[in-house]
Amino acid sequence: MHDIETKSADAQAAFAEFAQAFETYRQENDGRLAALETRGGVDVLVEEKLARIDAFLDEQKARSDRAALARQRPPLGGSGEEKRSxxxxxxxxxxxxxxxxxxxxxxxxxxxxxxxxxxxxxxxxxxxxxxxxxxxxxxxxxxxxxxxxxxxxxxxxxxxxxxxxxxxAASGWVAETAARPQxxxxxxxxxxxxxxxxxxxxxxxxxxxxxxxxxxxxxxxxxxxxxxxxxxxxxxxxxxxxxxxxxxxxxxxxxxxxxxxxxxxxxxxxxxxxxxxxxxxxxxxxxxxxxxxxxxxxxxxxxxRKTQAVVRKFKDAQGHYLWQPPAGPGQAASLMGFPVVExxxxxxxxxxxxxxxxxxxxxxxxxxxxxxxxxxxxxxxxxxxxxxxxxxxxxxxxxxxxxxxxxxxxx
Missing domain, CATH: 3.30.2400.10 (Major capsid protein gp5)
Structure with missing residues (x-):
């Protein structure tokens, strides 16, 4: 029981770090887009920071998935009832x-x-x-x-x-008394x-x-x-x-x-x-x-992963990101409402x-x-x-x- 609780805590902690990193990513990318609109260019340091956060997001997502998978693994031995049957x-x-x-x-x-x-x-x-x-x-x-x-x-x-x-098979509409073609x-x-x-x-x-x-x-x-x-x-x-x-x-x-x-x-x-x-x-x-x-x-x-990093920056006309992080540990991210598998x-x-x-x-x-x-x-x-x-x-x-x-x- 203690091992299960530990695995669950690890999964929750990994997901919390992922969610926090994505919030930071959104703020930095919004700043990058604002700089493009006002100055017509972006600071190289901002681009490098975004790349680091992007890599950290992928790393934390993988860690969260591994922790969620470990939490779900049952013992291989099976129950005593299964063995006796x-x-x-x-x-x-x-x-x-x-x-x-x-x-x-x-x-x-x-x-x-x-x-x-x-x-x-x-x-x-x-x-x-x-x-x-x-x-x-x-x-x-x-x-x-x-x-x-x-x-x-x-x-x-x-x-x-x-x-x-x-x-x-072909089908169609016919009148009540009309011939039925083959x-x-x-x-x-x-x-x-x-x-x-x-x-x-x-x-x-x-x-x-x-x-x-x-x-x-x-x-x-x-x-x-x-x-x-x-x-x-x-x-x-x-x-x-x-x-x-x-x-x-x-x-x-x-x-x-x-x-x-x-x-x-x-x-x-x-x-x-x-x-x-x-x-x-x-x-x-x-x-x-x-x-x-x-x-x-x-x-x-x-x-x-590299393609997802490009898509992650896209926004709709209202300024909402099209790529959304997973709702919980072990779940998939989504793009325009559809799951994304890496x-x-x-x-x-x-x-x-x-x-x-x-x-x-x-x-x-x-x-x-x-x-x-x-x-x-x-x-x-x-x-x-x-x-x-x-x-x-x-x-x-x-x-x-x-x-x-x-x-x-x-x-």
Whole structure:
């Protein structure tokens, strides 16, 4: 209980510092804009101070998010009632702990023989207990920005196929006694999402493994979460689909006026590598309304930290900032009322870059996880350390091309 209260206090303190820093940022930026209007120029020292506050805002937001995430993490062991209700899970966990700590695999072999599973053993490793897999995926949903806002499916094979209706069956109005003409059939597109192998290789000393008080499940989840999240984040944004998921920026993008299924539509800023010189926020409004209303109500902005720093300065006609800080620890900032997700793998603002994405990613992008996290113990390759070759299979790709729009920094 004391640990939970401490984590909650840390999250609140980090968020309070973030809110105070944003207030300072607003005051300094208002002063900068006033100087532009009166003197036609800005002091270099003011610009440097704004840049420092901007960096501090990003740092405090990240700290606040980490604290909020830590507060939400439950213990991996589960309740006593859960353990008593599933004796097989208890047996699996005990056998897995023995394998990780000592390399003894007889217990895991017996379990997999009972389950009639194939493809495991000394060459491929052994399946981690279900609670470890659930915790790894849950943490990835918190750390991997695109996974957190996308649709997720768990599959038992290596490929997930889905048919998407590009157009529904034709329909129309007719009089009560008029003939009913035959209507066209709906048009379907088959989409395939193969699951690719993602791996991490944490290392431990034998002393750590011999320490009975160390929670092995927790340690494994802690070690692989960041490595998996970084690889996923890059692949879901710009992966080429070759031994990795296909990112949404890898698909062909066309001007939104010429959009067709299989492509993503983009709105151009009208200036190469920049927002327009006058009324720069107008292109963001254009981007928002390029998306159909059915997608817009659940839409999210996706951009990296540098792009967000530029957008953070925009104001509306009444002088209100369009970018607003999160309302509480662990929540997202907003831009024009829509959540902003910071994904560092998005490109910087540059000529021809699609630096901002906006869409309903729950309908637009699909992440598939093949069930099972597999671990192979290797005490030989890096003595005196014991390596744990940890793999999971993940795929991803666009499933609805109408649900995501891009802002291209081009004329």
């Amino acid at each position: 599933d004796p097989l899970a208890v047996e699996h966990k005990a056998a897995f702990d023995l394998y990780v700590r000592t390399g003894e695999s007889a217990g895991l072999k017996r379990l997999e023989e009972k389950a009639l599973s194939a493809g495991s053993g000394p060459d491929g490793g052994y399946l981690a207990p279900p609670q470890v897999e659930r915790e790894v995926i849950r943490r990835l949903s918190s750390l991997s920005p695109i996974r957190a806002i996308s649709a997720n499916r768990t599959i038992s094979g290596g490929l997930y196929k889905v048919a998407h209706a590009i157009s529904g 209507t066209d059939s709906p048009t379907l597109a088959e989409l395939s999402f193969p699951a690719m192998e993602l791996y991490a290789m944490p290392a431990a000393t034998q002393t750590l493994l011999d320490d009975a008080i160390v929670d092995i499940d927790q340690w494994i989840a802690d070690e692989v979460e960041t490595a998996f999240a970084e690889q996923e984040g890059a692949a879901f944004v710009s992966g080429d689909g070759n031994a990795k998921p296909r990112g949404f920026l890898d698909y062909t993008a066309v001007a939104d006026a010429s959009w067709s299924w299989g492509n993503l539509g983009f709105v151009a800023t009208g200036a190469a590598g920049a927002f327009p010189g006058s009324d720069p926020s107008d292109v963001i409004v254009d981007l928002i309304y390029a998306l159909k209303s059915g997608y817009r109500q659940n839409a999210t902005f996706v951009m990296n 994904a560092e793998d998005m490109p910087d603002i540059a000529a021809g870059a699609d630096a901002i994405a906006f869409g309903d990613f729950k309908r637009g992008y699909l992440v598939v996880d093949r069930a099972g996290v597999r671990i192979l113990r290797d005490p030989y390759s890096a003595k005196p350390y014991v390596l744990f070759y940890t793999t999971k299979r993940v795929g991803g790709g666009v499933q609805d091309f109408a649900a995501i729009k891009l802002l291209r920094f081009a004329a």
